[in-house]
Amino acid sequence: MDRGEAVLEAIQASLPDWLLVVAALVTRLGDVWVLITAGLVASWLLAWRGGVSDPGRSRLEDDAAGSTTPSASRSELGEGPWILGVVVGGLALVIVLKYTFALPRPTAVAAVPDALPSVLVSFYVSSVTIDGYAFPSGHAVGATVTYGLLATALGLGTLRSRLAVAAVVAGAVGLSRLVLVVHYPADVAAGFAIGLAYLVVVRSVLERVPTDRTTASFAVALGLAVIALVASGLSVRSIQYVALATGGLGGWLVGRPAPESGGVDRGWVGLSGVGLVGIGVFGGRLDVVASAALVGSLAVVPAVVFRRRSRRTHGDRPPR
Template sequence: MSRGIGEFGPIQEQIPEWAAVIIALLTQLGDIWFLALVLTIAYWIGSPNRDDIGAVAGVWLAGMGLYKGLKEIFRFPRPDEPLLDPDLLPVGVQQLYEATAFASGYGFPSGHAVNTTIVFFGLAHVLTVSTRRRRFAVAAGLVATVAFSRVALGVHYLVDVVVGFAVGAFLLLAVQALSKYLTDRTTVAFAAAIALGGFFVVTSDVAMESVFILAASLGAFAGWQLIVLGRRLVAVELPSQAARPVAFHGGLAALALAPLVGTFELFPVLSVYVAGGLAGLATALVVTVPVLRHSPHARRAGVSLAFWLRAALAGLGHLLSPRTWRRALSALREYAERVRNRVRNE
């Protein structure tokens, strides 16, 4: 049974050929690569809002696990209603259009709708640029543009994008509600990402994409726990007070990192699981590095570490230099000669 309500004809008939390419480019605003780039840049440069941006990234990872898992459960096909025959376009434009205007896999719910709802509305909620009303207006415009492009291109029915919007909004509100009971919203978001990444792994029978999403969620969660641990350790006044945060946050980080590191021992080097482990560890670095780079405590520790490292390298270089060895050999010969002379005299 079709999920359509006759939406393609009235929309596609009004779109000229030249506008089809523009719509195909606009749909990239909801692609995973673009949203990952937006979140990474915002997280790395958004020092005052970094925790909240991290929470949005966690909800986004959770959203990917949820909607991809739902696709595997429902297995509803996409519509076969292309907006334009690529053969009608010039060769160069044709290749661009084919790369951006078509989609494969199951169609319900729309991943682009889920992703854009979480990322754009999430950032509108946590950022402080301009006014709140303008931020949400821009976010609504971007989400509507991407949703329209998916229907216009014929890769989703209208119900797909409506449900996708509802799924994204539900996750944002759910994490917001949970954060009222658990103080660290970012930890809640990354924990939800792990749970829903596992959901995708199960429903897809361990598909390659599910391994990467779960690994990225584990790496992000571990990296964030190390950040929280560092903040707790800086705040303690007595060494005895450090035991609890080390045990709790350090333990959580170790539990999340264990399966990522374990892939190197359990699977062949060129397997998808090792690639997932590497992706998870890289995600942990992406999460932790910008915080360490802007932390005064981390900078002081880094300066001290760099000083002692330079001192150690200088000492090692002096120890291994030929001049040092010649002096040592000369001193040994002199000492040996003194010993021989003493033995002879006795």
């Protein structure tokens, strides 16, 4: 299978040292911890905006009018945590696909630039020495999903400008993977396509499900994370994603105001928690489970607090 070896060799042979250093910095924008942090902060931001504002019209209406300060829809503002759920689901999908295709990375390694200060050598080396499978590029998928999602969900500027920025950032991250010789061109191109397809499908599903989008997004993320857990043989990363999704879903179901149709079956939440602890113990990574589950739970706290306050103050109906 030709994944663009000739193109990668041509790129590697013509690059100046300074561009390697820039690529090592840019590629960090696609690191898992950066993407998770971006999803977490965006979740808090949407929850805060939903708690202090009363949107009078939808974001699509604002974008059509060219407004620079568009309002998000009520469901998105009140359910900020759904963003983190979509991000985690996309990252879990990467693991599933990597272990399904099991294609190797390039054998070449980008040389350490001679002019690179000694204090930055370890940072650079960690960017160009990557283990694991290559297809698709996790950085390309993650950057496309995360920054594309933020562009469509956050009301900063116009939709066109947000999408342009997201495309530039995701494109730069993908290109950096080629510059650093950790992926073939086909890996990166597939990463962009898969990330975009996942984002479109998930957003469409979240608009149509009968439950609220936060519950749906974390449920999708949990399902994909469990598949990744099995496919990878309990890899540390897949355990983290299971814990993140479980923490977010459990925290939301327990903490949010009960829907009008009835309360939450907390027995299922408790069962999920027991299963999560079991995975941590069996995999020998209870510390990973605890920390990731905590982050997932923290993602939903602002939304839960603001929604409960809104219901007490305005008598709002629960989200759908």
